[in-house]
Amino acid sequence: MSATLFLEQLINGLQLGTMLFLMASGLTLVFGVMGLINLAHGSFYMVGAYITAAITAASGSFMLGLGAGLLGAAAVGALVELIVIRRLYHRSHLDQVLATFALILIFSEGTRWLFGASPLWLSTPEWLSGYVTLPGDARYPLYRLVIIGVGITVAVGLYLLISRTRLGMRVRAGESDREMIGALGIDISRLYTAVFALGAGLAGLAGTMVGALQSVQVGMGEPVLILAFVVIVIGGIGSIKGALLGALLVGVVDTLGRVFLPLFFRGFLPPSEATDVGAALASMLIYILMAVILAFKPKGLFTVND
Amino acid sequence: MKQLARLGLGLLLSTGLATAHAEEVKIGMITTLSGGGSHLGVDVRDAFLLAIEQSGRDDIEVLVQDDARKPDLARNLANEFMQRDEVDLMTGIIWSNLAMAVVPSVVRQGTFYLSPNAGPSALAGRMCHANYFNVAYQNDNLHGAMGAWMKEQGYERPLIMAPNYPAGTDALAGFKHLYEGEVADELYTQMGQTDYAAEIAQIRASDADSLFFFLPGGMGISFMKQWQNAGVELPVFGAAFSFDETLIKAVGEAAIGARNTSLWAYDLDNDTSRAFVESFQQAYDRMPTLYAAQGFDTANLILSALGKAHPDDQDAFREALREADFDSVRGEFRFGPNQHPIQDIYVREVVAGEDGEPTNRLLGIAVEDIQDIYYPDCKM
Numbered sequence: 001m002s003a004t005l006f007l008e009q010l011i012n013g014l015q016l017g018t019m020l021f022l023m024a025s026g027l028t029l030v031f032g033v034m035g036l037i038n039l040a041h042g043s044f045y046m047v048g049a050y051i052t053a054a055i056t057a058a059s060g061s062f063m064l065g066l067g068a069g070l071l072g073a074a075a076v077g078a079l080v081e082l083i084v085i086r087r088l089y090h091r092s093h094l095d096q097v098l099a100t101f102a103l104i105l106i107f108s109e110g111t112r113w114l115f116g117a118s119p120l121w122l123s124t125p126e127w128l129s130g131y132v133t134l135p136g137d138a139r140y141p142l143y144r145l146v147i148i149g150v151g152i153t154v155a156v157g158l159y160l161l162i163s164r165t166r167l168g169m170r171v172r173a174g175e176s177d178r179e180m181i182g183a184l185g186i187d188i189s190r191l192y193t194a195v196f197a198l199g200a201g202l203a204g205l206a207g208t209m210v211g212a213l214q215s216v217q218v219g220m221g222e223p224v225l226i227l228a229f230v231v232i233v234i235g236g237i238g239s240i241k242g243a244l245l246g247a248l249l250v251g252v253v254d255t256l257g258r259v260f261l262p263l264f265f266r267g268f269l270p271p272s273e274a275t276d277v278g279a280a281l282a283s284m285l286i287y288i289l290m291a292v293i294l295a296f297k298p299k300g301l302f303t304v305n306d
Numbered sequence: 307m308k309q310l311a312r313l314g315l316g317l318l319l320s321t322g323l324a325t326a327h328a329e330e331v332k333i334g335m336i337t338t339l340s341g342g343g344s345h346l347g348v349d350v351r352d353a354f355l356l357a358i359e360q361s362g363r364d365d366i367e368v369l370v371q372d373d374a375r376k377p378d379l380a381r382n383l384a385n386e387f388m389q390r391d392e393v394d395l396m397t398g399i400i401w402s403n404l405a406m407a408v409v410p411s412v413v414r415q416g417t418f419y420l421s422p423n424a425g426p427s428a429l430a431g432r433m434c435h436a437n438y439f440n441v442a443y444q445n446d447n448l449h450g451a452m453g454a455w456m457k458e459q460g461y462e463r464p465l466i467m468a469p470n471y472p473a474g475t476d477a478l479a480g481f482k483h484l485y486e487g488e489v490a491d492e493l494y495t496q497m498g499q500t501d502y503a504a505e506i507a508q509i510r511a512s513d514a515d516s517l518f519f520f521l522p523g524g525m526g527i528s529f530m531k532q533w534q535n536a537g538v539e540l541p542v543f544g545a546a547f548s549f550d551e552t553l554i555k556a557v558g559e560a561a562i563g564a565r566n567t568s569l570w571a572y573d574l575d576n577d578t579s580r581a582f583v584e585s586f587q588q589a590y591d592r593m594p595t596l597y598a599a600q601g602f603d604t605a606n607l608i609l610s611a612l613g614k615a616h617p618d619d620q621d622a623f624r625e626a627l628r629e630a631d632f633d634s635v636r637g638e639f640r641f642g643p644n645q646h647p648i649q650d651i652y653v654r655e656v657v658a659g660e661d662g663e664p665t666n667r668l669l670g671i672a673v674e675d676i677q678d679i680y681y682p683d684c685k686m
Contacts, residue, residue: 002511005508005511008503009504009507012501012503012507016501112340117339117340117344117345117348118345118552118556121555121556121558123531123558123560124531129535130535131537139510141535144503210500212531213528214500214528214531215500215527215528215556217524218340258504259504259508262494271492271493271494272475272478272494275493275494275495276470276494279470
């Protein structure tokens, strides 16, 4: 095991972390402000990727597709909030889970119906392809560095939005006391739609960025959604700061565990078994991390009023 | 007297019903039509139905169900087919883990099963069964053929990689068996994995001179796209499962140059294959993949056997299947003692087609008359 391999895997972990952050920030805002468990968040991830793939194929411009994917996912999010989610705020969490699970099925089948079952083609644009050389002569894909950059930009943007703007002030107020801000004469339903659309747009952005790297297919959002839930529980529900730290933690721990645990077990087991044991442990690792953090900080790393 | 007459009538009625039943043949197809990798099941189904349609027989009923790539669902569907619909034969399963969940109980209960794709090693050896036929390949075939071919081409330290599930471990075992040399390293990935940054870093850190991988379905797309941007300059080899016509269109340019083994190629030089490609394109407006070829062959094998016997006459029907008396799109086709194919495996290269999109071009034969290595374990 060389230092270069370690460095490369560390950056891989950061990249996974920033991507998870894009997903988790929307999820945590929606849960924190509206108290809603939204399982359909992964569908916006998929919707963003599909819109980007379709627009990129039609126009030939990835950036145009990216913009369309982000705005499209936000628009679909706003629409879903107006039609469905709105009716769920006062229902129990079980009702919310059932209804948003139904949304997953509707989105998946709808997408299959529109685009077919085969994965869509979406590739990174020419100018983002290729690699950069890191210290120690390791080559790292430029596009993955760009994902990290986008993630950090979004994190800073969200921080400024929440702490410095009027919308952010209302969001914070909403997290502290939902009834009170309504009583103060703030149009709470517009605020909810805006927050939900923002979350959906960020999920769409994540889906697009990752879709170009992996593949754009039906059901691509659900595996990420599970990780995103782990992230917001670790970070503290409703906290953007917590989502960022939690995402980076999960990304790095998951990636390093996935690589180095099997390597460790290969010292004394045949390769396929070593992978089995190592991968099983590695996939448990983030849940162990979650359990340990919750044992010491039952509300996650950051509570909303920190 | 009255009683006797009633008995006679009853006998008459029951024999009448039995013959009516005997004329019809019900085929139950459980395959993957939704979720990741569903284009495999869609191609098997479409080609299978095309062959049945071309036969012009209207006494064959094909019931199709989607397993969504879930073993438990596939099992339930199989039970429904056997108990409610009383099908005569079953086919369709794409994935080895699903085949292992379904096939053993189906054949034990006396229903024929013909696999159009999955070929786990257990079913070729230890757990083989007189009612189980594999019309596609044993999982090792294509990988072993590539191992033999790479050896012949002079590669000395291939790094080999596959997902950690029955077909994945079979794949690497098969490759190593015919490669017969040291490999640089073996990597096992998770089933359904989409991010390969960690594996690519390990490949870069190794001293391999070539890469052989088996990542079927959407996994191959993700890997090839990430591989292209990683700047690792190793020649890439694989089996057709990562380079079928649908997948390489989704991968795009990154697939060009990769060489892969297949039991069939659309530019294969025989009349059956040419007619199949033409009729498939006409019916479905796309290029058939090897899965389509396997589905087509499975249907034609069944049709050839139905011409000789009805599945209710189990021994005669089984014998008719064993003869494999049909025109395969692969050219020559015959069964080994464990009812798995003995066939030629071809090498193809991904090139830019006339329309600029990647497509496979036949290079030649990798291994002639390849047979799986598990048949000695099969006691039938």
